[in-house]
Amino acid sequence: MTKLSVNINKIATLRNARGGNVPDLLKVAKDIQQFGAQGITIHPRPDERHIRYQDARDLKSVVYTEYNIEGNPEKSFVDLVLEVRPTQVTLVPDAVDAITSDAGWDTVKHKDFLTEITQEFHRNDIRVSIFVDPVKAMVEGAKATGTDRIELYTEAFAHQYGLGNKDGVQPYTEAAILASELELGINAGHDLSLDNIRFFKQNIPDLLEVSIGHALISEAISLGLDNVVNMYLNKLR
Template sequence: MTKLSVNINKIATLRNSRGGNVPDLLKVAKDLQNFGAQGITIHPRPDERHIRYQDALDLIPIVHTEYNIEGNPVKKFMDLVLEIKPTQVTLVPDADDALTSNAGWNTIKNKDFLIDIISECKRNDIRTSIFVDPVISMVEGAKETGTDRIELYTEEFASQYALGNEKGIKSYVEAAIKANELNLGINAGHDLSLDNIKFFKENIPNLLEVSIGHALISESIYLGIENVVNMYLQKLK
């Protein structure tokens, strides 16, 4: 079964919009795990517009499944990661002002930089994953960095699938096959939803984990968060 890690950034966004502590981010993280989620993902950004760096620290005793921290490996972010030592760090090439993640790494151009970051994570027993587009050369470049896994950036798949173009998954299948050949673990995320997750899972060989936030929280407004978590788990079997 592919693991479901729930990104709770949107819960933090809602909390921050009014100040105070409603909704309670830590309680939501605890509840999500009780409902069956196999991981919690956060993506702190330098401006702390949703997840705050203190949140990342406060979640340490709460997350008893897998703790995945995403972000651009600038010094402040890496200091946080090395202090927490989460289960996994997912390296994302976000600009400081990015609204959301919008591209994978150029693993060839950034090879030496990624090697340095990943080596430091491995010295601290932190599993590493790097965000990549579904391009064979980028997957091959990822292997050269020493990363444990890649996370396929799935926005283009989701866009094509919504238009009825199931062939939009072709490059993702090819990238996954190459990753399997290279013994790279495969994660995926961005715009995956209840509408497209089953099709994606069924076509990506050895998909280990998906990280889902915006869609899952949005769907939960109508269907309830416990129901939605279990709907994802059924589709990921």
């Protein structure tokens, strides 16, 4: 079964919009795990517009499943991850002012940098995943850095699937096959939803984990968080 890691950034966005501690981020993280999700993901950004750095620290004592922290490995982020020591760090090359992640790494161009960062996290027993587009050269480049996993950036798939073009999954299938041949673990995330997750799962061999936040939290407004988590789990089996 592919594991479901729920990104709780949007819970923090809602909390921050009003001030105070409603909704309670730590309680939501506990609830999501009790509902059956196998992981919690956060993506702290330098401006702390949703997840705050202190949230990352506080969640350490709450997350008993897989704890995944993703972000651009600038110094403050690296220091935070080394302090918290989550299960996994996902390296994402988003700009400081990015609304959301919009591209994978050029793992060839940034090989030396990614290798150095990966080695630092490995020295601290933290699993590393690198965010990549479904391009074979980028998968091969990721392998050369020593990373444990890649995370396939799935926005293009989700867009094409929404247009009715199911062939849009083909580059992801090919990238996953290559990753498996290279003995890289395969994660995926971005714009995956209840509408497209089953099809994606069926077409991606050896998919270990998906990270889903915006769609899942949005769907939970109408359907309920417990219900939605289990709907995803059913589609991922």
